[in-house]
Amino acid sequence: MSETERELRYASWHKDAVIYQLHVKSFFDANGDGFGDFAGLTRKLDYLASLGVNTIWLLPFYPSPRRDDGYDVLDYESISPEFGTLDDFRRFVEAAHARNMHVITELVLNHTSDQHPWFQRARNAPAGSPERDFYVWSETDDKFAETRIIFVDSERSNWTWDPVANAYFWHRFYSHQPDLNYHNPAVIEAVLDIMRFWLDLGVDGFRLDAVPYLVERENTNNENLPETHRLLKHIRKTLEASYPGVILLAEANQWPDQARDYFGTGDECHMAFHFPLMPRIFTAVAMGNSQPIITMVQQTDGIPEECQWAIFLRNHDELTLEMVTEAERNFLWDTYASDERARLNLGIRRRLSPLMDQDRRRVELLHMLLFSLPGSPVLYYGDEIGMGDNVDLGDRDGVRTPMQWSSGKNAGFSGGDPKTLALPLLDNPRFGFQVINVAAQEKDPHSLLNWVRRILAIRSAHQAFARGAICFVSTENPAVIAYVREYKGECILCVANLSNIAQAAMLDLHQYSGSRPRELFGKTVFPAVGKHRYPIMFQPYGYFWFQLKP
Numbered sequence: 001m002s003e004t005e006r007e008l009r010y011a012s013w014h015k016d017a018v019i020y021q022l023h024v025k026s027f028f029d030a031n032g033d034g035f036g037d038f039a040g041l042t043r044k045l046d047y048l049a050s051l052g053v054n055t056i057w058l059l060p061f062y063p064s065p066r067r068d069d070g071y072d073v074l075d076y077e078s079i080s081p082e083f084g085t086l087d088d089f090r091r092f093v094e095a096a097h098a099r100n101m102h103v104i105t106e107l108v109l110n111h112t113s114d115q116h117p118w119f120q121r122a123r124n125a126p127a128g129s130p131e132r133d134f135y136v137w138s139e140t141d142d143k144f145a146e147t148r149i150i151f152v153d154s155e156r157s158n159w160t161w162d163p164v165a166n167a168y169f170w171h172r173f174y175s176h177q178p179d180l181n182y183h184n185p186a187v188i189e190a191v192l193d194i195m196r197f198w199l200d201l202g203v204d205g206f207r208l209d210a211v212p213y214l215v216e217r218e219n220t221n222n223e224n225l226p227e228t229h230r231l232l233k234h235i236r237k238t239l240e241a242s243y244p245g246v247i248l249l250a251e252a253n254q255w256p257d258q259a260r261d262y263f264g265t266g267d268e269c270h271m272a273f274h275f276p277l278m279p280r281i282f283t284a285v286a287m288g289n290s291q292p293i294i295t296m297v298q299q300t301d302g303i304p305e306e307c308q309w310a311i312f313l314r315n316h317d318e319l320t321l322e323m324v325t326e327a328e329r330n331f332l333w334d335t336y337a338s339d340e341r342a343r344l345n346l347g348i349r350r351r352l353s354p355l356m357d358q359d360r361r362r363v364e365l366l367h368m369l370l371f372s373l374p375g376s377p378v379l380y381y382g383d384e385i386g387m388g389d390n391v392d393l394g395d396r397d398g399v400r401t402p403m404q405w406s407s408g409k410n411a412g413f414s415g416g417d418p419k420t421l422a423l424p425l426l427d428n429p430r431f432g433f434q435v436i437n438v439a440a441q442e443k444d445p446h447s448l449l450n451w452v453r454r455i456l457a458i459r460s461a462h463q464a465f466a467r468g469a470i471c472f473v474s475t476e477n478p479a480v481i482a483y484v485r486e487y488k489g490e491c492i493l494c495v496a497n498l499s500n501i502a503q504a505a506m507l508d509l510h511q512y513s514g515s516r517p518r519e520l521f522g523k524t525v526f527p528a529v530g531k532h533r534y535p536i537m538f539q540p541y542g543y544f545w546f547q548l549k550p
């Protein structure tokens, strides 16, 4: 690709991104070994295009002991053989680009597997040597005492004794995931080389895993340090010099002000997951009250022009409740995880549809918010058909089970021996593949899948959703949320009833007086907005998108 072509393709594409997050191992198995692979994913690209997504985010596919499902990398520049070969990967990227889709890969840069050759070399090298210095060591385990433990259900300390090195090593996650030492310039160079490797293969961006924890310093909590922000700015500047258009997406599970800091002044990450908003959406729907969403969106508005939040409902991890108050967490646990098996660390390991009790009205409402609040939406594979989960599987595996393509053998996921599947299929009367699958929903015009296709098609026809400013509208009813997204003169009014009972609201639309709201699903034109408040009625969890035509 020439430089000009690259620049054209990439100009701010992240702002219009509709991201689909998937696990290659659980998506589609082309060679029948029970494991999803790149050849299989390539065959499903038309399905993704038909859904209306334009960006694919891949969970880790690198060689790994897989003690944290691939977030424990032992070789950053190859592909674990079950997923295929580098040529399969190249073909996948080309096929995605041919459909105008972008590809974001996972970059686990905070830590490696303890099996990684860098760590093996470090623990065997003398203290103080450049090899040892790739990781963070200490003679005692009382350094960095102010640092919290993230995986509270499995780890007691962020230090683990290594008998080979005769020292403790630092880790923010599992004890088999030693943290890299970013005070060492050689580590930074090594990580930049890894990024160049994947960019040369055509990758369009990286999800930067666990970025708040990159750099450590004594007497701090070792999160969001200025050194970490400087490092990210350096990475961006260095990469952009050779790869204009590359996108960095920060996974910074932090409070609002700290999360937005990952944009810098437009010179750090292009995107950041909207961790502060996600739990507040679940709170608002549980309480039937719009305030948690309004407060959080207002608090996180006004990010640098070229930046974009990545908003999401669910992902491959537990629904994290780290960045809410204890009272909020207890409320969300009581509401959505009364079955204690669903609780993991400070979160809930369930998929969206089971969280919503398979209530189609609430599932639609949440997607309507996901697709209309400011940011690029991220859909988690399978949620478009309302897939369920399996709380009996360990860790977060219960939300990572094979995609349910059909009611046939192995849910249409693999032609292989059912005993060899990467993870067991869901097989129960409510969520089993026999009842929830793509093939059945393709045939049903009223299915969730076809509804998601329709709403995404509407969204992509109006750039105000992706790029517009947001202005909340007073409703005189706390259960009703209303906001206008505005871009280049087009105004879209989004309104929803967050409660489980019918509601009426009086919208303050005086600014739009004289305009006629046109409902975007059915194209019905509603009565014109006058000088007085505009009345509107809703079914439980009802919603509308209106174009406000002057």
Ligand SMILES: OC[C@H]1O[C@H](O[C@H]2O[C@H](CO)[C@@H](O)[C@H](O)[C@H]2O)[C@H](O)[C@@H](O)[C@@H]1O
Residues within 6 Å of the ligand: 068, 071, 072, 108, 150, 173, 209, 210, 211, 251, 253, 316, 317, 318, 320, 322
């Ligand atoms: O590589 C370790 C982990 O990194 C990400 O973790 C994030 O998920 C945690 C919850 O599972 C969350 O509490 C933390 O703040 C995040 O950084 C990754 O998404 C995980 O899958 C992975 O285990």
Ligand SMILES: [Ca+2]
Residues within 6 Å of the ligand: 029, 030, 031, 032, 033, 034, 035, 036, 037, 082
């Ligand atoms: Ca396979």
